[in-house]
Amino acid sequence: MTLQAKLDAFKTDFEAGKPPYNVPPSVIQTMHRATAELIEGGAAMRALKAGDEAPSFTLKDADGQPISSTDLLAKGPLVLSFYRGVWCPYCNMELQALQAALPEFEKLGASLVAISPQTAVNSRKSVRQNELDFPILSDAHNDVAAAFGLRFELPDYLVDLYKGLKNDLPAFNGDASWTLPMPARYVIAQDSTILYAEVNPDYTRRPEPEDMLPALRRAASVAA
Template identity: 45%
Template sequence: MLKDELQSVREKFFTNAPSHVTDNVTRATNELIESGFATGLKKGDKAPDFTLKNAAGKSITLSKVLEDGPVILNFYRGGWCPYCNLELRAYEAMLEDIKAAGAQLIAISPQTPDQSLTTVEKNNLSYEVVSDPSQEVIAAYNLLFEMPEYLVETYKHDFNLNLADYNSKQHSWRLPVAGTVVISQSGTIIMSSANVDYMYRAEPEEVLRNLKNHSKV
């Protein structure tokens, strides 16, 4: 299961990373939880419509995709995030089951289209992966937050990672909380999960179960 793979990566991080790094990551997560920000939309809310470019540069409009059935939206941080890559591959592994349930999957990140294409190729993804460089859609789904300066420095100096290489230069250090939203064909949210601690994600099997249960109602 995805949670077991995520737990393995998490344990390695906390075992091997310097204490000041793990302390900063934990501090930032706790501060975000306490802030009450980026908690996602709720079940029963109307899903905000959007048009974003996919990895091939084609415009994808949510309302148009919904004409063919329900949609699962997966908001991920970026292809540089090992937890995100595990999650993206987990959804790819069950894509046929999602299609069999009459649904489609769209993954959204603040990465530029070129970086989204790299993510698609690296993970061999066959579903839509779209870019939200302005982060307006991420914000509309109440998942957007800004990294604190001390964590930015940790990413730059300890992880050797500069998000300006992946996201728009204007909003490099703003990210989505890892979130998953299931949207009915009518555009209503039937499941919403927002994991402020990025090391944990909604289990794809549970997401699919919610989708199937709704279709039976």
């Protein structure tokens, strides 16, 4: 089953309010409203695209060790996944799919990292629960996400909804702002050129990991 098929199956059960979710229709309507407004506002159009230069960054992994994009790119191409947090089931399914594809990425000399605003404690939980062999880096206040054009502020009505669902982003992220990154996937060549970019304001839609392989093959051929 493809990643998107798994996401669609989960979405169907979740939005139908099936146990254990039991989500009322009003909650689903509010989530749909927020997604539609983000799409209509053209947020994705402002994100970095293929052909742009990726900004460099240094972030800490779940164990507090600094990870530099410059160091990673010195070894080979880089795959980035911007991850909302351990609380997001769609994101966790994506991480699992990326983990399954990791051997293919490594064959092409690529490194894979996820970037999330969540705290190190929550990243350790993500790594453990999803059985990951790649790091999740903590992007405090979504500053790196902002450099990629991905950060957005949740509207007040969505903040109220999240609070009602006990989804306390300031607690998850150790940051008072109610901001998130749009889910995004990038392949970056060793010269920092973005070879592949997929940004979607609809967090229920994710590209297949295999979609990045042509860009990674191009990067590997240039490096060779």
